[in-house]
Amino acid sequence: MTAAIVGAPAVAAHFWFRTRSDADERVLIVVPIVVVGLVGYLTFWAFFVHPVLGQLFSFAVPLTSWIAVVRLGRKSREHVRLGGLGLPALIAVGLGLFYLGVLYLPKLGHAYADQAAYRFVHDLPIDSVIPQIFGDRLFFKEPLRPFIVDWLSSDRPPLQAGLYLSVLPWLQLFHVPRQLGYECLGTQAQLLWVPAAWLLARALGLNRTRRTVALLVVGSVGFFLLNSVYVWPKLLAAAYVVLFALLILERSPHHERRVMILAGACAGLAWLAHGGVAFSLIALAPFWIAKLCPGWRRIPAGAITGLLLVIPWVLFQRFYDPPGNHLLKWHLAGVTAIDDRGVVETLRAAYSALSFDTWLAGKRYNLAVLFGGSFTEIFNIFTTPIKPRRIHEFFYLFRAMGLLNLAWFLWPAARSARNGTTRPNLSLRWTLVGWTLLTLALWILLMFEPGSTLLHQGSYAVMLVGCTLAVVILLEIPFWLSAIVLGWHFVYFSATWLPYTGSAKLNPGEFVVMGIGILLLAAAVKVARQLDRKHEALGA
DSSP states (O other), rough: OOOHHHHHHHHHHHHHHHHOOOOOOOHHHHHHHHHHHHHHHHHHHHHHHOOHHHHHHHHHHHHHHHHHHHHHHHHTTTTTTSTTTTHHHHHHHHHHHHHHHHSSSSOOOSSSGHHHHSSSSSSOGGGGGHHHHHHHHHHTOOOOOOOOTBOOTSOOSSSEEEEEEEHHHHHTTTOOOHHHHHHHHHHHHHHTTHHHHHHHHHTTTOOOOHHHHHHHHHHHHHHHHHHHHHHOHHHHHHHHHHOOOHHSSSSSSSSSHHHHHHHHHHHHHHHHHHHGHHHHHHHHHIIIIIIIIOOOOHHHHHHHHHHHHHHHHHHIIIIOOOOHHHHHHHHHHHHSSSOOOOOHHHHHHHTTTHHHHHHHHHHHHHHHHHTTTTTGSSSOOOTHHHHHHHHHHHHHHHHHHHGHHHHHHHHHHHTTTTTOOOOHHHHHHHHHHHHHHHHHHHHHHHHSSSTOOGGGGOOTTTHHHHHHHHHHHHSOOOOHHHHHHHHHHHHHHHHHHHHOSSSSSSHHHHHHHHHHHHHHHHHHHHHHHHHHHHHHTOOO
């Protein structure tokens, strides 16, 4: 139900662009995703003004959207067809059902939205339900100040809270448990990484079949399973950042101003989802300006769009629930207490107490943390316990990529094994590598506390780009070698992340949910192959 509500304006936007015969696949995919974000953001502000206004908006948008879909379908059945967003949406639905089936397989006795905090790693904090608490406070007209424990309402950007509010009136109307609705909505929001990775694989030269396979491989990384169901809005933010990057780094022969407006919207929505993506946004700037900027006259359109989205939230932080810089001072200066000092003043005080040797030692430690965890356990799944493997993947960046790290060593073999099914975009590949490395460098340098470069405290765009690029490379090496590497990758994932080793009873119905998800993923592979064959038959 949540998918039908949140997805309604996205489907309407997609169909509308189809009727205009828009051939730019980026636009056909990015516009619906931007529309989803904008509707969620507007819903948040509608509820902030008054709960009645918010409910009217939440009911009106899906209803009018589905009416528009029906009218567009009758108007032009020739143009309104599966395409553009269709395949990545099918993959996202399949992965979502599979993930939720795995999540709820054991009957742990926790609330629906809390299950992910206990199912895989250990007792994770309340971060994943903060958007739900925020939304509930607005819906039931409860005070936002004080918020929860040492959190302010202004600490966590409002996008996912707004998306939750867009479905909450419907959940109440049909008596669906709020926790279940929030978990499903949150998982759908995080799964926006799927169309982002789809466009990334497309830009890197893969046809539809290989794009589909690539997404299945990325989806079988434990990091994406866990962070898709433990619904802190970090993958949501990463998806918008990757879309922003593709829009500004890939040259577009048509409608550049429109592309820049979309890019600005993606950047703004990324920031409104989670501030951790700031490292990626800052690192992207030099690549855009120095090498691939599409024209200085186009920049203001994107910049103004992003600012128009962000400014209302900045004003909320500054005037409604100040100071609004709590997390900045926490991560960049090591100050966890809430005070009235500005960021610059706090940074000056923190760094004035550090010697150069102490600072340098901290940066070295930050670098070392990226390579933490045991890599030998990737190949020794039969004697190593499951829980430590999961914990290492949760905390350490390169350990989370697992066997996909072999791609960096096998890249020369990929270059020598190209065939007619791909058209590698080497310039973009090296740009993505540079962007990722610069993001990591900024992360290492800017995080104040030594050892604070744990994976969950950074930009998830690094993992989204890194894993997708690694899989693209592994799909281009000789087939026998690719089969060995990816085959063991699936074995490791199945042995590490799917089992439940506790004493709770299992829910047999979740096997059905998982099975339906697998069938949808198999259907996606079949559809992709058919579309590629049709494309080849036309001689394109």
